[in-house]
Amino acid sequence: MLFYKFAKTLVWFVLKPIYRMQVIGKENIPKSGPLIVCSNHISNFDPPIVGGSCPRDLHFLAKEELFQKRLLRLLMNSLGAVPIKRGMKDRNALRTVLKILEDGKALGLFPEGTRSKTGEIGEGLSGIGFFALRSNANVVPCAIIGPYQKGKRLKIVYGKPVDMEQLRNEKASAKEATDKIMNEIKKLKQNNL
Template identity: 55%
Template sequence: MNLYKFGKAVCGAFLKSMYKIDIQGLENVPADGGILLCSNHINNFDPPLVGVAAPRDVHFMAKAELFSMPVLKTILPKINAFPVKRGMSDKQALRNGLSILKEGKVLGLFPEGTRSKTGQLGQGLAGAGFFALKSEAAVVPCAIKGEYKRGKKITIIFGKPIDFTEMREQKASAKDATNLIMLNIEKLLMDSVS
């Protein structure tokens, strides 16, 4: 068993022992080909939750500072994480992300770039739109809803892939592409209100 699969099993057991995890829309995640998986961001546990819920291995960007920590710098690459320098245009991170998508793998992103302190969906950064426009990957919106409080229900919903054909043909801006992704995430959050 590789470290990613082991980590997924351990994280899954932990999260399921703490919260009532409800996973919806798995049928919307293509079984093969590159996928850009874009989710809202409400808690530090979001990346492991998305990783556990997704039917395929997910590659995440992680802030570069983590890769300078003794234990993490060894573990993070083995669990499909790669560094990104926040607050600037990190060309190497963009190249790494595109490479993952072109290899037919899954790139997980939180377009807001940071956790929402209010739980409300924030503004998306242009990076998500860049990946959507510059690759042929399926773009799957994802919504995490609920409170990370022991025993509480947390719902994670995978939406239908967003069709970017027209935007790619029109050479739309990365910001406009991100806005479309955020609208789809918002719709999933609204539709899931019980």
């Protein structure tokens, strides 16, 4: 993913000074092995902000519509994005994501599925819990805090990996796993305002 590394560096250096970004907790991100970074979602800039601040290369899910035009499809593919059909079960996307994790790679997800209009953290979709339970991935919560306004500070806070082992052993539901992850993201936000 050579183009990903180039784009990550370029976007990070362009956006970092504009939003006075502060990254906290990068040491909580495992250097290797399967990883899911789960963040709240407040802006279209969230994927490049999380991707740029994370020391690992992240694959993101992206709505299928972004892959319909040739140029956008080439861009999405070169960034390692995975197309997903919104509002329905997409078995192909599920298999692709599980394969990424099985291969020890990292995934960036926004559990809410869409941007929050109010800035408040909403309900997470159960698909996130499904990935967390079906893989042995470390799940790292991430909170994006602050407005995307020029000159105002924007914080990107990574928490310690969420302990999913008990839920895996108890054969918990995907919703229970998602709720646990969302609670950790909310705690990160509250503790770092």
